[in-house]
Each structure stands twice: as C-alpha cells, then as structure tokens.
Amino acid sequence: MAFDPVPLFFVLGFLARLARSDLKIPGQLYEALSIYLLLAIGLKGGVELAKEPFFEVAPKAGVTFLLGVLIPLVAFPILTRLGRLPRPDAASIAGHYGSVSAVTFAVALDFLRAKNVPFEAYAPLFLVLLEIPGIIVGILLARMGNLQTVRWGPLAHEVLLGKSIVLLAGGLVVGWLAGPEKIAPLEPFYFVGFKGALSLFLLEMGLVAAGQIDALKRAGVFLTVFGVVMPLISATLGFIAAAIAGLSAGGAMLLATLAASASYIAAPAAMRIAVPEANPALSIGASLVVTFPFNILVGIPLYYFVSQQIIG
Amino acid sequence: MAFDPVPLFFVLGFLARLARSDLKIPGQLYEALSIYLLLAIGLKGGVELAKEPFFEVAPKAGVTFLLGVLIPLVAFPILTRLGRLPRPDAASIAGHYGSVSAVTFAVALDFLRAKNVPFEAYAPLFLVLLEIPGIIVGILLARMGNLQTVRWGPLAHEVLLGKSIVLLAGGLVVGWLAGPEKIAPLEPFYFVGFKGALSLFLLEMGLVAAGQIDALKRAGVFLTVFGVVMPLISATLGFIAAAIAGLSAGGAMLLATLAASASYIAAPAAMRIAVPEANPALSIGASLVVTFPFNILVGIPLYYFVSQQIIG
Amino acid sequence: MAFDPVPLFFVLGFLARLARSDLKIPGQLYEALSIYLLLAIGLKGGVELAKEPFFEVAPKAGVTFLLGVLIPLVAFPILTRLGRLPRPDAASIAGHYGSVSAVTFAVALDFLRAKNVPFEAYAPLFLVLLEIPGIIVGILLARMGNLQTVRWGPLAHEVLLGKSIVLLAGGLVVGWLAGPEKIAPLEPFYFVGFKGALSLFLLEMGLVAAGQIDALKRAGVFLTVFGVVMPLISATLGFIAAAIAGLSAGGAMLLATLAASASYIAAPAAMRIAVPEANPALSIGASLVVTFPFNILVGIPLYYFVSQQIIG
C-alpha cells in the first residue's frame, strides 16, 4: 500500500520532536512558507473567481459566513456544560473552532487534486470568509454582559488586517485582477511547487505540534476528546451548509474540512489581546495537538469518503 | 483588462503596510530572495555574454559607464540650486540616482520577456557597470575641496565588494565559464522560478517602501517631485546613450530603466560610511518611496512605449 | 572549455569571503537549504529502496557500515604517530573522517546524474549508514582506558537523533512508504530544483569555509596535508569495499566519495559534547577548509575517473 507523503511529513516532524531530536525549524522558514502557501491559495482562487458570475458565488458565500457564526455557538455550550470550563476559556476555544486552519485546507486541496476530483475552484474564498466570524463570535461570547469593555477598534484592525487575511484576500484580488493568462508565468513558482512547500511546512507543523504536548497535558482529557469530536460535529454542519449552498462533492468536502479545522494562527493572536484571561494552553492544546493531526490524518480522507457517498 | 501581477504584489505590500497590517517580512527571506535574484540575473547574463564577441560589447559597456558618471552630475545642480539642499545631502542623493536598482531592472527584464521583446541578453553587464560610478561621483561631489578626507581604500573595498556587485559579477563569471549547456540543469531553479521569486520580493518591497513613508515626509515636497522628474530625465539620457551605443529597442528600454532607477542597497550603505553628514531619510524617501514605485508602476511601461516609438 | 557550475559557486563564495566582501549568509537560509537537501536525498533514496529486495541491499549495507568503522581506525595512528597529536584531538579528527559530508555526496550524485552514469539508486542509505559509526569509533578512541566516563545515553541520543540522520532516514522512510507514484507530484520541488538549491548551498559553504581559514592556520601544515591525503586513503578503502559489495562503477564512485568526505555537521556537534578537550579548530580546519574543497574540486572528478577505469 502506498501512503500519501504529505501527512507522512507531519508524522515525521511529530515523531522527531517527541523523540527529542535536535531538528529545529528555522523560524523564518516557517514564516516564509506560510506566506507562500497563503498567497498561492489566494492567487489560484482569484484566478478562478474571475471566471464566475457574481450571483453564482454570492449565495454560497453567505451560507459559508453563517456557518462560521454557527460553529462557535454550537461549541460554546458543549465546553461550558459538558466541559465545565470557565466562560473565557470556553469562548476562546469556541472561537478557535469557528475559525479555520489554512494549512488543513491546503492539504484538503492537495488531496482532491491528487484524486482529480473537481471542486468549486473559488473555494479559497470560503477560507477567507470563515476565518473571521468565528473569532468575533468567540469574543462576543467571552464578553457577554459587558460588551462595552471590548475595544472594537483595535480588535477589528487586528482581525481584519491579520497577516493571513491580507495574504489570502490579497492573493485573491491579485489573481482576479491579473486573470489566468497573466498568472500563467507564476505557475511554476506558486502552483507546481505547492505540494513540495506544503510537505516541508507539514514537517514543521509536526515539530510545532509535538512541542505543544505540554499544553495538551494541561488541557486534559475532556479537551482531548473535544478535539476529535468537535471536528466531526463541525464537518457535519459543513456538509449541511454545502447541501444548502448546492456545492459539488469536492466543494462539500472542502467546506466540511474548513468547518472541521480549528485556527492556530489568527484566533490565538486575536484571543490573546481580546480575552487575555483565557488560558492559551487549552485552546492550542486542543486545536493544534489534537484537531490538526486528526484532520490531516483521519478527517480529510473521512470527509472525502462521506462527500462521495452523499453527493458524488 | 488584465493587469500584470508583478507590480500588483508591490501594491499589495504597500497597502498592507499603510493599513498597518501585521504582515511582516522575515528579514532573512528578504535577504535570501535578494541573493537569488542577483545571482539569477548575473547567471543569465553570463551565459549570453559567452556568445558575444568582446569588441561587440566593449563600446556599449563604455557608453553605459559614462552614463553612470553623467547622471549624478546632472542631478547635483538640480538638488543644490532648485532644491537648495546642502552639499552633502545633494551629493548623496545624486549618487543614489547615478547608481541603480537591480529589482527595477528585474521587473523590466520580466516585462520584456512577457512581451517577447528581444534585447541584448548580456544587459545584466550594464547593471554591474552602472552600480558603482554614480556612487563614486556622488562621494566626489560631497568631498570636493577636501578630497584628502576621503578614505579611498576602505571605500573602494566597500563599493567594489558590496554584496550586489559580488553576486551579479560572480553570477556573470559563473554563467560565462559554465556556458549554456552546463547551466541548463540550473534553469528550473534560477530561471523558471524567477518571476515568482520576483513577485514575492516585490510584496516585501511594498511593505518596506510604505514603512519609509516617514522618511518621505522628512524629504518634503521638492524631493517628492524630484523622485518623479529625475527618472524621466535619466531615462532620456539613457535613451540617448542607447542610441549612441546602437542598442535594440529592448536594450534601449533596459538602459533607460537602469538610468531611471535609483539605488536603495549599495548607495545607502556606501554613503552612510563616506558621507555620514548626509541625512539618509532624504535619499531613501526619494529613491525608495517615490522613484521605485514610480518606475515599477508607470516608468517601465512608459519607457517601453517610448522605446517602441523611437527604435522598435 | 565549459566548467560545471556547481563547484564554481563554491569558489565564488570562497573568494568573496577571502576578499572580505560583505556578502553574508542568512543563517536560516543555510539551515533551510540544508533541511531541503537532506530530505531530497532521503526521499529519492527511499523511493528507490522500495524497488529493491531486502537481501540484495543488506550485505552491501553491512560492508558500508564496516567501512565507517575502519576509516577512523586507519586515521587515528596516522594522526598520533605521524602528526604527534594528543589522543583527544587525534580521536576527534579520526571521527570526523570516519563520518561523512552529505553535501559532498550531493555534489557527487549531481555529477553522476549530469553524466548519465547509472548507480545503485538506494545509495543514500550508505550515507545514513556511514554517518554514525565513525563518530562512535572516534569517541571510543578518545576514551580508551576510561570508557566508564562516557555518558552513552545522552550521546546515543545526540548521535542517533541528530538532525541530519532524522532528515535523511526520515526521507528514506517517507519515500519508501509513499513509493514512486505518490512521490511524483513532489518531484518539481525536491528533485527538479535540487541542483539549483545545491548551487546556492555551495555558495554558502564557500563563504563558511573561507571564514574558517583561521582554524586552518591553527591546524598547521601536518593537518593541511592530512586533509588531502586522508581522503585519498579513504577513497581507496571505499573502492575496495565497493568491490567486495559488488557495486556498479557509479555506486563505487559514490561510496569512495562518501569514504573520502569528512563530517562538518554531525561530528563536530557530537565531539564537542563527548570529547570537549579536543580543539574544534583542528578538525574543522582540516575537514571543512581542506578536505571539503578538495573533494568538490578535485576528488569527485578523480574518483569518477578511477571508477570508470577499474569497473566501468
């Protein structure tokens, strides 16, 4: 049996760190690859967006946005009631799961391309639309009752102009303005090299995730279980949203993956400023150490399988 | 209408920084891309140089060198008389405009390649030849009257062995020694990926340039206008030199672009040591915040248009 | 005559540093390229390994391993008797020469590919097998008589989980698990770009090696001569081992190159911890400033020539 190498790179990094190898990630390589991947995703989506009529895309975008609002509202009571977590922690974690992980999305994209499954090529737009609402809802949940304490100005700035949004949305706009023909000479750099860059990034993510094992210990059993169950719930919601929006099997699988993924870049940064009393170890332990590997290794093939059963 | 994506990346970076996004450039990615671009330009030029007879290239090189001497001599009186700038500042700025910007050249190269316009393929040699004389003339202008205060030894070392000269000239020599056949296996890395790397570098340049907006404020209205007018004057001189040297339309456009471009790496470093009393904010404000974007967005298409009218 | 550009990049870096150019290596670019090269070598080897029956490879691996044990045992008496070096220094240097340089191997691989010479494609396995035994033998030589002072636990950890082993062996396993078909989409990133990345790395190695010229001065004449003669002895042993193992001409050339190469990453790190009283300037002066350039510029073509004479 032949394994897909991309997740194997994650496993390699994870095991290397667990075994306390001295293999380290140059911090700026991590940043460089992350800039590259976000831009590449955005560019590709933008090129495709140029081909779509607006009224085709708009309703699907609306449904996606609502999904981002819904997921944290579902997660929050689970965290407070079942997990008995204090409000700020529950709200912060809910926000992480409402938002998304671009790298998880990238792995799903790569998975579909490898299988030659067609999908709505403007799907990166969903990624942009899902990044923010979950974070905002999380903050609102944390600050219910004393909303006046939230400094919305700086927060909006932080969230709307965070680096991932700027690169994704910026890539979308550049791709859209340039169109397929003018983007073509950028293909070797941004598209042909994509899978390789992704594999290197996953190696690094493996090291990072295993480095946060301590956080998981602090997070405890409940959050470990939550990190596996919540993506399944969110993916289900994602499939429902996809059905409402009338997406193809490939598109539904991507939306389910996005829904199932939890943020480990934008949400931690925003929550740290907006909800400082939430313990970051809890949300990072769950989202990065449990949910991220779960989606990469189990979730994506599973969502793909389901998408083929119900739509394909 | 389809836009060329390369300048759009610059605009994206510029706007992101203006909007105070937290998108940051990993400093070492900036350095890595800059090493890569300089080497790639040099290699390509060296390969082509191997095909040319020496007596073909030598007179053109001579004219190019003189152009580098001339431009600061034209810029200096404009800066002292019209701009009423003190001698050291005027001399330093003149030196910046006498020298060149390799990235502006790279964008022009890419522009011609995209349009399939032929040009003298050893043009990178011009880039090497134009980098230094302007800086030397600038320093001479600053130190007129007390030339004995200049420490020529360290200065020559600093200028001749600056990293951009070493990489460009080194690339030229390697390309020339290896020849087209042996360089071929390096093509995917250095040439096919070139435009993508350039696009990423321009994103970073956009962030850098917008980060220097303060310098532009200190530079004031005169230098802002100078930053647009001077490239037009230099480009005109460049076209005249190209006519004398008998370059093709493509070659003339490249020489005009080089003439119009202002240094923001080699000249600032050299001037900082040789003319410390010159305020670096002035030269950087003009060259990086005004002239660089002007050339990328307006100048290059303009010089191309002119080259086609007068030679093509 | 057309030169191979890859060694020219080394020469360029070397000369630039000797001339005290300000060209610097971004440290994280060095690390990034080193991670990339090791992974690429491993992956390629792993893919090929998947095709070989175990009993084909096992005896060759055994011979290779013994070669790694033998080389330091040959080098040690030369260093103590002829060189009159103190035991710790002699042992440490012997360990460096028993271990290997992955970049030297990469240059040899590239050399064979450029000439279309076939070789045992699982050769990267030899690289993994040769990295460690030499280091262990070196430490044993240093600690003969008081072996109980060696802290074997941490040492084994340091050596077996050093970054180069993890990346090489990890790449082998990933390549082996994924197989040729699944690795194919990673080709443009890891294999097509390989030679370019190698050229950039060699530029950096040139800078690094020339920066260690001081170390060579401390190492003195004996070690300078040793740095040229020892690779010739080891290469001879490598050819003998290759004959015993029944390798092809290409494979023999690779094994000779590996034998001749001296470690400048894994061995220095391990020796610094395990044999702190050994002066690192001596081993680095010899291995990095003499043997590395010797192998790149003279050794590899020589070993190739010999391999063609005796086997090809």
Next chain:
Amino acid sequence: MKTRATRQLVVIIAEEAIEGLLTTDVMRLGAHGYSVCEVRGQGSRGSRSGEWEAAKTVRIEVLCSPEVADAILDHVLTHYFRHYAVVAYTFEVGVLRPEKF
C-alpha cells in the same frame, strides 16, 4: 573611570503577542525610544521555543529616567502580569548624552 550621568534601563521579556501594546505604552509613558530583540526561553508557563507565532518571546529594553522607569514597571504590573507571560527588571546605567533619555 569617569563619572557619568545615570539613567535606568528597564527590561521587559514578554510574549510577542503584546509587543505592540507594550511598546505603545512605553512611549506613551514618556520613554523616547526602545530596542527589541527576539528570544526563546522557559519560565513558569513552560517552554517558549519561538518556532511559531504563539511561541515567540521578545526582550524589550528601554533606557529612560527613573520616573519613567517607575511608570513603566507599575503599568506592566497592573496591566500585564496577571494574564501574560511577562518578566521585568530594572537597573541603573551610566549614559552618554543623558538629555536624550
């Protein structure tokens, strides 16, 4: 050695997430400048390797008058110590051009 004018050096080691907040506060409280370098480290909240966004730590140093130093330290104590990974200390140094700080 020569007697020199003295000022306080305040050092704040904190998670990078609040670098922007801290430097803005420092300037608002009367400092005329600061320098930041990236560090990795370990403390009561575990190890911070600096490998990815949320694991980054910065070391901010501010040369300032004793009054401003007090203001900065008190501000850090009230606003950041409770919820953030922060360490702060101060000591006296001899400076050139004391009027600059």
Next chain:
Amino acid sequence: MKTRATRQLVVIIAEEAIEGLLTTDVMRLGAHGYSVCEVRGQGSRGSRSGEWEAAKTVRIEVLCSPEVADAILDHVLTHYFRHYAVVAYTFEVGVLRPEKF
C-alpha cells in the same frame, strides 16, 4: 525612584553546542526560568559568525536569587570554562514580583 526587591541577573555567553547542557544545569541549580538570544561575536578563540552550526553563539540570561547565581557561576567555572568558549557575568537588578525568581 521606588525601592524594589533585588535579584541577580546572570548572563552566560557560550557556544550553541552546549546550550542544552547549560539550560538544563541552570534549571537544576534552582533557577525558575531563562531567556536565550542568538549572538555573533569575537573573543580569545577568534571570531564566531553564527553562519553555520559550529559557529553559533547564544546569550543566556537568568534572573535568580544571589544563591542560585553563585551556584550557576561556580558550576560554569568548574564545568565549562576550561574547554568551551564561555563568558559569564552577573549584576543586581530591581524586580517586580520577586517571589517569582
């Protein structure tokens, strides 16, 4: 300015090869944390540019009690000074939350 509780800041500049050994030792000797930054430099063993593995240098700073500071410095003196490129110094600083160190 306010009077503050004092602690010692110990700074160790050493080749990166022994960073792991040093930080483990520092914690074992009673420190509750440390911060590391990468430096380049020059000293009696020549120039260390930081460009590749064996040329890297780190600067480790540890805020701790005077007793722990003594223990750390003595340990460095006995175990590392002879064979490694190491520099170490200490000075007194005013701290917030002294109980943390």
Next chain:
Amino acid sequence: MKTRATRQLVVIIAEEAIEGLLTTDVMRLGAHGYSVCEVRGQGSRGSRSGEWEAAKTVRIEVLCSPEVADAILDHVLTHYFRHYAVVAYTFEVGVLRPEKF
C-alpha cells in the same frame, strides 16, 4: 553572595551600517571581545524595523576594564553620535576570570 572581581559592560546600540567600524574600533581600543545581536527599535530618528539593509540595528556588548570602557564611550561620543543613530550605556558587573577582559 560571593564577592567577585568587577568589570564594566558597555552596550552600544547602533545602525548596522557602522557595525564593522564600531567592532574594529572596540578591539583597537583594548577590548578582548564583543557580542552582537540584532534588534529592532525606535528612537529620535524614527522607527527601525530591521526589515531591510538600511533599517537594521545591532546591539553590541563589550565586557572590559573601566579604562577601556571610558575609551570606547569617548570614542563613540566623538566619532559617531553626531551623524549616526547610536545609543550607548555602561554599568558594572561581577565577572568570572577577570584577567580575560
């Protein structure tokens, strides 16, 4: 805590363009070593982000005798303060192996 021999630590924060000049001067004035780390920061000449060549800043620290410290600081004052972005300060530290500095 133990009494230790003391030396001066001199810290110079300056634009990277003059790192080479400064470190050469420092050694010429009698120091036996120095350590450099890269910083970003803000001061009277605006913000220096370190993102590109001309915006880089370095922090140079030199452990030396009081006499050498004086010589370095005076030299910096005369030669660099006027035209360059430079900050410098000094303080006393306890050292191991005082003869080294």
